[in-house]
Amino acid sequence: MDLSFSHEEIAFRDEVRAFIRDNLPADIRAKAGRVAHFDKADVVAWHRILDARGWAASHWPREHGGPGFSPVQRYIFMEEMLRAPTPEPLSFNINMVGPVVYTFGSDAQKARFLSRIRSLDWWFCQGFSEPGAGSDLAALRTSARREGDEYIVNGQKIWTSTAHVADWMFCLVRTDAAAKKQEGISFLLIDMRTPGITVRPIITIDGAHHTNEVFLDDVRVPVANRIGAENRGWDYAKFLLGNERTGIARVGLSQGRVSRAVSLACGIEGLDGPLTDDHGFRRRVIELEIELKALEITALRIIDRQRRRNDGRPDPASSVLKLRGAETQQASAQLLLDVAGRLGAPLDADLAALGGGFAEAQGAAAIHLGARAATIYGGSSEIQKNIIAKGILGL
């Protein structure tokens, strides 16, 4: 029984750390931990730097252009990026659509899409959710009618993050309205420049335009852009949603926020001296640290189990990681804003003009407001509890 990383794993961690230190562009570093979302340009820039090193698709197998990391290396790699923090390799491309294409796509599709997905030449967005299909995703109604070697797609997607900057959308559509709801769904790749697509912004409470509504009116999609078999899309979607879930605790992200809250607190005087001496503040930091430590070890235990089982199936216990991970992301973001106090009030203003204290607290509000979505997307906390109750406890 040994919880520590091997010498090779520690050497690898140091290598990743050094790589980030030496290669993360200064302008991106300056924003790190102070913004809720990185801009597209930042994400692309960092993604390309990682790709040049062979690291962008950290959990893809070698034969598809991945670096051949072990599960532990993948975990270390992701956590180091979150801790820095750097932009993350685009999840839609790397965690979601890429593995679907190399697992279920035709040779022609692999040849056309895989390297562009990996290198981020093509930015993908995820067109799953609809106004009537949120947690109950299989209730989706966007239809795809076959006409020769094209599908005619009609319907509406919602919460389509980054659709306004995306080149492609991977999309679930209904190809058989008569079948049972999970059985009439297909998985299409849709070029966002296709006529008939309208993208409308949704502004979230953090003031950001990150997500969108996407309207599809008689959008023509070549049948060649369907992944796998017609009406089997639900299987691919389940595969996609279950893929690579050990990183979802995002412990490093929360740790980074706690660190920032502590250093911010060092410079803030309250009734009884520095905020770092305040008993209530210290308790909250410590309790969060304990929770994060438990989460980190739970993630490692799940990785260890997967490594031994080695069948690539998602572990239902990873619902614990999503559930507690999202909660600790929120708690750490809340802590940051609580430390900032009223200096955290600005959301979008010239902070330098307001004063140094405001500049120090930059992003605290946006990060806190943005974090509220963490327990909603990617399977809400309530859905994770359903999964545990049914899938693990048999209730």
Next chain:
Amino acid sequence: MNLEYSTEQTLLADSVERLLSQRRATDRRAIWAACAELGLLALPFPEDMGGLAGGNVEAQIVMEAVGRHLADVPYIGCAVGPGAILGLCPETLRLRELVAAIAEGSRTACLAHEEEHARYRLAHVETRAERTASGFVLNGKKTGIATIDGVDELIVSARLSGAAGDETGIALFLVPADLPGVRMRTFPAFDGTTLAIVGLSDVALPPDALLASDKGALAALDRAEAASLSAVCGEAVGILEAMLDETVAYLKTRQQFGGPIGRFQALQHRAAEMYVALEQARSMALLAAVSVDLPDREERWRMLAAAKVQINASLRFVGQQAVQLHGGIGVTEECRVGRCFKRTAMIERAFGDTFHHLAVLDRLGGLEGRLPRTAPAQANGRAA
């Protein structure tokens, strides 16, 4: 990183499980003898004293089964604690004989360190030891001793010099329980386990009763505390498992409103939260086991304190929910979850409660050591 039990550890887990699931008996002596037969009592002692040199994971394996079966086995007080202490004491013929006798179950020993006013502070020893021409004389009182009926030897901490709380001046003595001046009184704790207090009045000891002194004694006590804390985390995991299993089974069978109560989502979610609490506790028990022997004292206690705080929180949450989800039967003496609940409340205050370990972490700058402090903590002399 390797989080898999070795073959030996799996075998150990299986055999302890078999032993305790067969013996629902209340005869503690009989269970103790069976533990000896299995080699469990030799496990915590070093090889050169005739022990089996089991590690902290092994101790947790034993205690997890103890917890799962709510067995009344003072394994920590009479095996883990003494093993950790004697392993750090200079080896003598007398000790070798004692360890051999403990291992085969013919003699028993337990740690008598806690005191009425210590409140989890390791160096808070008021019991005095005076050097005399013929050895030592001990006076004082020891409390909260987890022991077995008719215990033969006590490992007693007493102060040769200094004041309660000083890290120097403490010594450890081996005290036969039947010596004149040793008065042991046992009482049942609210969870049904037996605790003892020992009064020591003018207990005369020969020179070779001294096991360790000063730094060596404190290091041995620190190690016993760490090893015991880790072991009790294992027991906690066993109880958490038992409470979750019982509760889930009950949700599936108890009928109300025309069906099993487990079909209500409010209760399903509660059970899911109990599962999360169990998994987090398992992770922290693992952390405790691998941290007992960390050479850096501060780092060691950061990890152990964090583990205990988290496990206490899981115990409290799961215990309360297990009782609640059983309804009225949950608060009865005959219901297992009721008994589990009482046990969790005792474990919460074993080897440091949540107040204590949060204070330890506070002193040490948090789990990552990144919390600076400009003013000294409230001056009430709490030692980690």
